[in-house]
Amino acid sequence: MRRFFKVEKGSVSIYFMIVSLIFFLFSTVLIDFMRIMVAERKLEQATKVAAQSIMSDYNPKVMNDYGLFVYNGDQGTAQTVATNITKDNLELKSGYFNIAALSGAESQVEFASHKGKIGLTSEDTLKHQMLESAKYKGPVAFGEETFKIFEFFTKNGRDTRALRKMMKKQKEIKTEMEVRYKSVVEVEDALKDIKVNPLVYHNQGLSVEMIYDFTINLVYQKHLAEAASSFEKKQQEQYVQEYNDAVNDSNTDPKLLENLKYRQEAHQKKLDETIKAGQTALAKINGEHNNAINKITELTNVITKLDAAKVAIDKAIAANNKIKKLLGDLPEGDSEEMGEIRKSLESALVPEGKLEGILKKINDAKPIYTKYKGLLESLNQILDKALDTTLKKEINWVKTSIEVTETSAQQKIVEALEKRYEENKNAVNTAFSATLDLSIRPNLDAIKNTNLTNTNESVKSAKDTTTEKNVRQQLSEDENNQKDAEEQKTTNAMEQFGKIIKVINTAKTKLSSEQEIYTNLEKIIATNDMANDKDYAEGTPPSTEDADDLIDQSFDILDFLSEMGRELGNKALINEYLLGELGTKQPVSLFDVNNLNPDNVEGLLSDFEFKNKQVEYVMYGKSTPGANYAAALLELIMIRLVCNAISGVFDPKVKKAFKIHFLLGLATLLAVTIVETVKDIETLTKSDDTDRDDKKVSFFKNKIGVIDPRKLKLSYRDYLRLMLLFDRDNQYSRTLAVVEQVSGQNKIGTKPTQIKITNSAKIKPWFLSNAVKTFTKLDSNLINDELEIKSELYYSY
Numbered sequence: 001m002r003r004f005f006k007v008e009k010g011s012v013s014i015y016f017m018i019v020s021l022i023f024f025l026f027s028t029v030l031i032d033f034m035r036i037m038v039a040e041r042k043l044e045q046a047t048k049v050a051a052q053s054i055m056s057d058y059n060p061k062v063m064n065d066y067g068l069f070v071y072n073g074d075q076g077t078a079q080t081v082a083t084n085i086t087k088d089n090l091e092l093k094s095g096y097f098n099i100a101a102l103s104g105a106e107s108q109v110e111f112a113s114h115k116g117k118i119g120l121t122s123e124d125t126l127k128h129q130m131l132e133s134a135k136y137k138g139p140v141a142f143g144e145e146t147f148k149i150f151e152f153f154t155k156n157g158r159d160t161r162a163l164r165k166m167m168k169k170q171k172e173i174k175t176e177m178e179v180r181y182k183s184v185v186e187v188e189d190a191l192k193d194i195k196v197n198p199l200v201y202h203n204q205g206l207s208v209e210m211i212y213d214f215t216i217n218l219v220y221q222k223h224l225a226e227a228a229s230s231f232e233k234k235q236q237e238q239y240v241q242e243y244n245d246a247v248n249d250s251n252t253d254p255k256l257l258e259n260l261k262y263r264q265e266a267h268q269k270k271l272d273e274t275i276k277a278g279q280t281a282l283a284k285i286n287g288e289h290n291n292a293i294n295k296i297t298e299l300t301n302v303i304t305k306l307d308a309a310k311v312a313i314d315k316a317i318a319a320n321n322k323i324k325k326l327l328g329d330l331p332e333g334d335s336e337e338m339g340e341i342r343k344s345l346e347s348a349l350v351p352e353g354k355l356e357g358i359l360k361k362i363n364d365a366k367p368i369y370t371k372y373k374g375l376l377e378s379l380n381q382i383l384d385k386a387l388d389t390t391l392k393k394e395i396n397w398v399k400t401s402i403e404v405t406e407t408s409a410q411q412k413i414v415e416a417l418e419k420r421y422e423e424n425k426n427a428v429n430t431a432f433s434a435t436l437d438l439s440i441r442p443n444l445d446a447i448k449n450t451n452l453t454n455t456n457e458s459v460k461s462a463k464d465t466t467t468e469k470n471v472r473q474q475l476s477e478d479e480n481n482q483k484d485a486e487e488q489k490t491t492n493a494m495e496q497f498g499k500i501i502k503v504i505n506t507a508k509t510k511l512s513s514e515q516e517i518y519t520n521l522e523k524i525i526a527t528n529d530m531a532n533d534k535d536y537a538e539g540t541p542p543s544t545e546d547a548d549d550l551i552d553q554s555f556d557i558l559d560f561l562s563e564m565g566r567e568l569g570n571k572a573l574i575n576e577y578l579l580g581e582l583g584t585k586q587p588v589s590l591f592d593v594n595n596l597n598p599d600n601v602e603g604l605l606s607d608f609e610f611k612n613k614q615v616e617y618v619m620y621g622k623s624t625p626g627a628n629y630a631a632a633l634l635e636l637i638m639i640r641l642v643c644n645a646i647s648g649v650f651d652p653k654v655k656k657a658f659k660i661h662f663l664l665g666l667a668t669l670l671a672v673t674i675v676e677t678v679k680d681i682e683t684l685t686k687s688d689d690t691d692r693d694d695k696k697v698s699f700f701k702n703k704i705g706v707i708d709p710r711k712l713k714l715s716y717r718d719y720l721r722l723m724l725l726f727d728r729d730n731q732y733s734r735t736l737a738v739v740e741q742v743s744g745q746n747k748i749g750t751k752p753t754q755i756k757i758t759n760s761a762k763i764k765p766w767f768l769s770n771a772v773k774t775f776t777k778l779d780s781n782l783i784n785d786e787l788e789i790k791s792e793l794y795y796s797y
Contacts, residue, residue, distance in 0.1 A: 036787060039102050039763045043791040046089035047759045050082040050107065051795035054755060057081075062748055066581050066739050067133030068126075069796075070119055070751035075111060078755060082107035086759050102761035103786075111752035112794055121528045121749045123732045127574060129753070130735075134577040160646065162333040166345065167645060169326045170666055176319040176326070177348060177473060177663070183316035184466045187358060190309035191463035194302055195456045196369060199295045199376060199447055202287040206448075208441050212434070214281035215386045219432050220425060221278020222389045225271045231397035232424055236271055239264040255406040262410050263402065263417070270421050282387075289383045292376045299373040306366045309462075313362060317355045324349055337649050344658040344665050354471050361462040368455045375447050382440050392433040398423040479664050482657070486667040493674040497637075500681060504630045507604050511625035517610050517741065518623045524737040525730075528749040575724035579717060582738055584615035586695070586716050587685040607685070614742070615720060618734045636684065636719050640677045643699055648672040650702040676701060684716045754796040762786040 059072045071078075086107045114122040120129070203210060224230055243260040246252040327345055400423075402416045465471060475483060587607045606612060608626035616628035648654050648669045658665030680697045696713035714722075736749045764786045 035765075036763060036789065039761070040789050040791070042090060043102065043105075043759055043761055043789060044793075046086045046105075047757055047791040047793045048795075049089055050085040050759070051755060051757050051793055053085045054078045054081050054109065054757070055795060059745055059748060059751070061743055062739065062745055065743055067577075068120065068129050068739065068748075069753055070748050071111075071753065071755070072751070075109065078109040078111075079107065082109045082757055082759075090761060102763055102789075105759065105761040108758040110756040110758075112754040112756045114754070119749060119751045119753045120736050121733070125753055126732050126736060130574050130577040134573040134580070158331050159333045159335050159338045161331045162338050162342070163646060163649060165330045166341065169329070173323055173326050173345070173348060174663070174666070176322045180316045180319035180323070180350070181472060181474065183312040183319065184355075184472055186312035187309045187316065188463055188466040190305040190312065191362075191459055191466070194305060194459045194463070196295075196299060196302055196372070196452050198372075198450050198452055199292065201448070202291040203284050206288065206444060208436055208438060208444065211285075211382065211386050211440075212436050214285050215389070215434065216429065216432070217274075217277040217281035218285075218387065219389045219391075219434075220274045220428060221281075223391065223395065223428050223431070224425060225274040225278070231395075231399055232267075232271065232421060236264070236267050239267055253406045256404070259404040259406070259408050259410065259413065263404050263413050266414050267417050267421075270417065285383050285386055289380060292379050292383070296373055296376045296380070299369050299376070302369050303366060303373070306362055306369070306459075310359065310362050310366075313355060313359045316350075317359065320350050320355055335649075337655060340655060341649060341658050341665070344662045348473060348662045350471050350473070354465060354468070358462045358465050361458045365455050365459050365462075368452070372447075372450055372452065375443060375450070378440075378443050379447060382437075382443065385437075389432070391428075391431045393431050395424075395427050395431040397427055473663075475661055475663060479661055482660075483664045483667045486657075486664070486671040489671040490667070490674050493671070493678045496678045497674070500633075500637075500678075503604065504633055507608050508624060508626035508630055510605055511608055514610050514625035518617075518625060521617070521734070521737045521741055522623055524740050524749070525733050527747065528733060528736060571725060572721075575721055578615050578618060578724060578735065579720065582614040582618065582735070582742075584717070584720065585612045614738050615724070618731055618738060619720075619724065619728055621728075621730060621734050632720070632723065633681070633685070635723055636716070637677060637681060639719060639722070640680045640684075640697075641673060644673045644676040644680070644701065645669065647700040647702050647704070648676075650700075650704055684719070754794060756792070756794050758790060758792045760788060760790045762788050 054073075055069075055071060057071060057073045057077070059070045062068050062070055073081075083106075086105050090102050090105050111118065113119075114125050117123070117125070120126045224232055227233060239260070243257075243264045246257050246260050327342075327349065330342065330345070333339060333342060398420055400416070400420045402413065402420065404413060605626075608629045610617065610625070613629045613632070616632045620628045620631040622628045622631060651669075651672055654665060654669050654672055657668035683695050683697050686695055696715045696718070699712045699714055740746065740748050
């Protein structure tokens with residue numbers, strides 16, 4: 001120690017001073033940094049308290065009645081509250097040391113929006129508040145059995161898709177079956193009684209030689225016996241004249257007169273024989289001609305019938321192929337019941353090759369009949385040619401004179417006449433210059449040898465095939481009676497549907513006094529600057545003209561039912577909020593389908609009033625009084641149609657009908673679907689007269705998998721829960737409009753639900769201001785040696 005004080009060198013003290021200075025500077029910066037951090041916490045706390053104070057001024061009626069928060073003041077009020085509360089929280093109470101004193105406090109308040117929408121006009125904000133309210137007011141009303149609905153549509157997608165496709169395509173299938181049936185009947189009618197027997201010649205043993213003889217006899221008749229230029233004709237005229245002259249001459253020897261008469265008569269006899277032979281030949285040619293023409297006409301008719309049969313069978317094949325394609329587009333089902341229906345549907349197809357076999361036999365028969373017809377037309381041409389007696393050159397007549405005296409022997413006279421007559425026949429034949437046309441012999445032989453038996457039998461076989469049951473797909477008399485009975489049930493039920501729709505439409509027209517409510521709702525929506533699309537497909541009335549069309553339209557809703565199980569969660573909570581907070585009641589009026597009177601609907605009107613059907617307005621947005629309940633009923637009808645169609649597949653009566661015949665099964669399924677739906681609507685649209693309990697019907701009428709119809713029963717409100725799950729445009733803007741309309745609180749949609757508050761203040765560092773700014777990296781401004789700090793807060797209810 002003594003040595004330490006004796007040492008004059010001061011290096012240790014200098015180092016100590018340097019280290020102490022650095023330590024001092026660091027400490028001062030640290031102290032100021034701590035003060036600033038404390039100041040920031042104080043400013044943040046003051047900002048939060050200010051925000052809470054501002055938002056405590058909410059609309060109590062809207063909160064109490066609907067669980068929705070909206071700020072009740074204006075921006076000026078909010079600004080004043082923020083300023084006052086901030087200053088109060090930053091001021092130090094007397095008697096306390098303020099290590100982080102703040103000065104120059106300022107507050108700025110802005111109303112915040114979400115995606116450009118202020119307050120509850122923001123769909124996300126409204127949904128969030130509705131969810132928060134629903135969480136504390138009660139659990140979702142969907143029970144375990146109800147969730148099985150969604151499980152069914154999710155897990156049984158193949159079955160429901162198959163049924164949906166079948167119900168949508170069944171009308172097309174039936175149409176094509178009708179086309180095919182009519183076409184098959186047309187084929188049968190066309191092929192009926194087709195049997196062409198081979199031509200039997202009018203002249204037995206008709207040959208080339210026979211036809212040649214016919215022609216020669218016609219030539220002799222024309223040119224030898226009848227032509228004015230004929231030598232034999234002229235000779236006969238001369239013989240007649242000589243005999244007449246002798247008769248008039250009294251001096252004529254009786255023997256000469258006798259010989260003259262004999263020569264005249266003998267020669268006339270030869271001419272008559274020639275004429276008769278020609279006439280006989282002409283008759284035989286014409287007879288053969290007519291015989292061939294009749295057979296040609298018969299064949300023409302047969303070919304025309306075959307053409308008609310081919311057109312008809314082509315239509316039948318095309319229709320069958322369309323049915324095949326329609327069936328091929330159906331998804332495979334998983335359940336045994338859908339398998340049975342598919343099997344029944346497949347039986348609607350004509351077995352492979354049946355119709356094509358008929359077409360082949362028609363196509364094979366036509367060329368044979370056509371060829372035979374051609375042979376007969378060639379025969380007619382041959383016969384036409386046989387009638388041609390045109391000479392090739394002039395006749396070189398033999399002009400031997402046959403003189404007669406008193407002593408002439410009659411035998412000699414005849415011999416002389418015959419000799420010259422034959423010579424002149426030869427002269428005529430030479431002038432005709434005809435030879436036997438042997439080229440026609442194959443044609444005549446082909447006609448004679450053609451066998452049409454096999455062709456006729458083939459056509460008959462094709463006709464018989466058209467009458468087979470699996471080709472016609474025709475119901476028996478008993479089956480047809482059953483089908484008619486089911487279709488009558490459907491017709492009766494469709495008439496009831498028509499009455500229900502008419503009653504609904506009539507009731508809507510009776511509520512004109514409520515139009516002001518809907519007009520005001522439109523104004524509220526417009527004020528909130530929300531789009532309001534008025535075209536809602538849910539409200540389109542289904543056709544009541546055709547049960548097929550009605551079910552077809554209803555199956556469009558199946559997509560929504562299939563998606564429900566994936567979209568519950570928050571949406572179900574929001575729907576519970578709507579059902580709980582807005583006015584909707586179980587229908588109390590009686591839809592007595594047996595006593596519906598569209599002209600007297602006074603007892604039904606309460607069910608259509610706005611106060612009882614606010615949720616329905618939120619769903620559909622119809623601006624016509626009563627139209628929203630009407631739209632809900634129509635959508636309810638469509639859901640029940642779908643459910644009853646699915647349930648009908650598992651109905652023992654329907655399954656039995658499908659096993660008998662597809663058409664009978666389909667008629668039975670349609671009847672069950674429509675009749676049960678009418679009953680369901682009658683039940684769901686009324687309450688118990690005594691205890692007013694909601695009336696319920698089984699979601700499915702038959703047990704399907706894990707779904708027990710005895711447990712799973714839904715009321716009108718339960719169906720609203722389902723229907724609220726469907727996506728609908730502008731639903732939240734209509735919800736807000738209903739809240740404003742019913743609560744009487746104006747413009748609550750445009751009231752803020754969130755604010756942005758910004759507070760600022762200054763703190764003066766005790767030591768080195770710039771050092772604090774530099775070394776602490778504070779996000780603050782240094783103005784006149786004072787640091788400005790800010791606190792920004794977004795705050796909602």
